Amino acid sequence: KLELTLGLVKPDVASKPEVVKAIREAIIKKNFYFANTRMLTLSQADAESFYGEHKGKFFFPELIAFMTSGPIFAHVLARDNAIKEWRALMGPTKPSQARKDAPQTLRAQFGTEDTFNAVHGSDSPMSAAREVGFYFPDFNVDEWFVKQ
Numbered sequence: 001k002l003e004l005t006l007g008l009v010k011p012d013v014a015s016k017p018e019v020v021k022a023i024r025e026a027i028i029k030k031n032f033y034f035a036n037t038r039m040l041t042l043s044q045a046d047a048e049s050f051y052g053e054h055k056g057k058f059f060f061p062e063l064i065a066f067m068t069s070g071p072i073f074a075h076v077l078a079r080d081n082a083i084k085e086w087r088a089l090m091g092p093t094k095p096s097q098a099r100k101d102a103p104q105t106l107r108a109q110f111g112t113e114d115t116f117n118a119v120h121g122s123d124s125p126m127s128a129a130r131e132v133g134f135y136f137p138d139f140n141v142d143e144w145f146v147k148q
């Protein structure tokens with residue numbers, strides 16, 4: 001079934017044109033469509049709100065500092081099973097683990113360490129709806145996520 005997910009290219013790699021290109025090509029090769037794309041820089045308040053579920057965790061301050069450190073790309077990615085397929089392409093959260101278990105993935109290839117893991121993806125249909133709505137407030141989330 002056709003599904004949407006939110007894909008972020010984080011500040012550690014969004015500033016490197018050759019990596020941005022490699023990620024875009026990997027996405028296309030896996031048969032995703034770019035339903036929408038934005039380049040933006042998160043404010044402190046935006047980052048804290050987007051990552052609200054991680055508030056209080058030990059890595060939260062570093063995560064917020066990182067995510068506000070420069071421009072990011074936000075993509076709405078579409079294909080069948082988009083949420084699961086995008087997570088498979090990203091690989092495990094920690095790049096060191098990704099390099100061991102899934103060396104072909106984006107985090108293995110382009111991430112550095114724990115927080116600096118190159119990309120983000122929604123983890124469920126509910127978070128996909130919230131996250132797409134967060135970056136694309138004009139996107140008709142109900143049309144896609146409820147009525148389908």
Ligand code: CMP
Nearest residue numbers: 054059063093114115116117119120121
């Ligand atoms: P992401 O998939 O964007 O969701 C939360 C982010 O927090 C995660 O990617 C990492 O950037 C960061 N993160 C998650 N777990 C850890 C951890 N154990 N140590 C440091 N950073 C983490």
